[in-house]
Amino acid sequence: MFEEAQYFAPVNTDSDGSVVVELGQGHPGFADEEYRQRRNTLAALALDWNPGDPVPVAEYTETEHEVWRLVSAELATKHRTLATKEYLEGAETLQLPADRIPQLSEVSQMLAPLTGFTYRPAAGLVPLRDFYGVLADGNFYSTQYIRHHSVPFYTPEPDVIHEVIGHANALASERFASLYRIAGQAARRVVSEEALEFVSRVFWFTLEFGVMRESDGLKAYGAGILSSYGEIDEFRSMTIKPLDLGVMGTIEYDITKYQDVLFEAKSMEHLEDVVGEFWATCDDDSIAKLRAEAEARNN
Ligand code: TIH
Ligand code: FE2
Numbered sequence: 673m674f675e676e677a678q679y680f681a682p683v684n685t686d687s688d689g690s691v692v693v694e695l696g697q698g699h700p701g702f703a704d705e706e707y708r709q710r711r712n713t714l715a716a717l718a719l720d721w722n723p724g725d726p727v728p729v730a731e732y733t734e735t736e737h738e739v740w741r742l743v744s745a746e747l748a749t750k751h752r753t754l755a756t757k758e759y760l761e762g763a764e765t766l767q768l769p770a771d772r773i774p775q776l777s778e779v780s781q782m783l784a785p786l787t788g789f790t791y792r793p794a795a796g797l798v799p800l801r802d803f804y805g806v807l808a809d810g811n812f813y814s815t816q817y818i819r820h821h822s823v824p825f826y827t828p829e830p831d832v833i834h835e836v837i838g839h840a841n842a843l844a845s846e847r848f849a850s851l852y853r854i855a856g857q858a859a860r861r862v863v864s865e866e867a868l869e870f871v872s873r874v875f876w877f878t879l880e881f882g883v884m885r886e887s888d889g890l891k892a893y894g895a896g897i898l899s900s901y902g903e904i905d906e907f908r909s910m911t912i913k914p915l916d917l918g919v920m921g922t923i924e925y926d927i928t929k930y931q932d933v934l935f936e937a938k939s940m941e942h943l944e945d946v947v948g949e950f951w952a953t954c955d956d957d958s959i960a961k962l963r964a965e966a967e968a969r970n971n
Contacts, residue, residue: 678696678699678828678829678928679797679829679830679928680796680797680829680830681693681695681696681699681711681829682796683715683795685719690716691712691716691795693708693711693712693796695708695711699820699829700819700822701820704820707820710733710736710817711817714730714815714816715795715796715817717730717816718793718794718795718816721792721793726777727776727777727791727792727793728793728816729775729777730775730776730817732772732818735821736818736821737771737772738821739818739819739821740818741770741772743819743824743825743833743899743901744770744837746901747837747898747899747901747904750901751904754891754904754907754908755892755893755898756884756886756891756892756893756940757886757891758847758848758893758940759841759845759893761845762841762842762845762848763841765786765845766782766840766844767782768836768837768841773818773832774836776791776793776814776816776832777791779791779814779840782840782844783840783844786849787810787844787845787846787849788810788849789810789812789843789849789852790811790812791812791814792811792812792813793813793814793816794814796815798813800859800869801859801868804855804856804859804860804871804872805860806856807855807859808853808854808856808859812840812852814832814835814839815830815831815832817832818831818833819831819833824901825900826901826902826903826930828927828928828929833899834895834896834899834900837898837899838894839895841898842879842893842895848879850948851878851879851943851944851948851951852879854948854952855875857951857952858950858952858954859872861954862954862955863956864956866959866960867954867955867956867959867960870921870922870959870962871921871954871959873920873922874917874920874921874947874950874951876920877894877920877925877934877935878894878915878920878935878937878943878947879893879895880894880895880896881897881931882934882935882943883907883935883936883937884938884939884940884943885938885939890907890908890936892904892907893943896931897931902930903930906930907930907931907934910931910932911932911934912935912936913933913934913935913936914935914936915937915938915942915947916935917946917947917950917962918962918963918966918969919935919966920935921959921962921963922963922966
């Protein structure tokens, strides 16, 4: 079903200066002219934005708010039993609206007093160095469009539901917010693209798709699982591996499907000790060493 849908549709500027988001043929919004126009409008707003500017207001349609309401309600029910305690406490403190899509500026207003994080608009894929780097300053690049109403339960393309329900609820927690910040510091510290990629893979398998053991079962804390009411039903039956930096930093994954290999932290402390400590101290040499050790184990 998602064969041709992509992780972040490319954003291009036509010769006349108009912004066009290239939805692939397999994208659920491909044949929906109104949806295409929305995507183009929102991408243009984000491209016009510069640091320091107020975040542009996205005037959402009733159809779009309805997608948020539906997904919000489905997720809230599932989160009660399948999300980690730390995330649920963040959500309880943040109190996102369930009845409409909040503006990114509102998300920032709610989040900043809690952990200092603010949201900024992204038209599409942001270069890794920039996306992760600004986390160190408490800035989070976020898309503003919402997934197409015909496929609400999962999208390979991060949207405002993923960014806000998945990430902002975690960013409302001091402990998670601090992990995001040190991931950003790591992204700024490392020099080679290879080391940066390693840092970003560790982010993928933890803050995007991490799972954690709690006394009453395996829970999700990764934003990518927590924003999909399709994927959240499946994560407990995937291959669950122990938290291992060398493996997380080097294995391949397919962005367009439910993640079938996940890494389990034994607790919040365990995650902080292993992954937090890694991001806090890593450099090109230590990463090259982890990579070499992982490759040696594979041979
Ligand atoms: N699959 C997620 C969702 O449906 O909400 C969105 C993404 C998270 C990470 C990559 S794509
Ligand atoms: Fe994400």
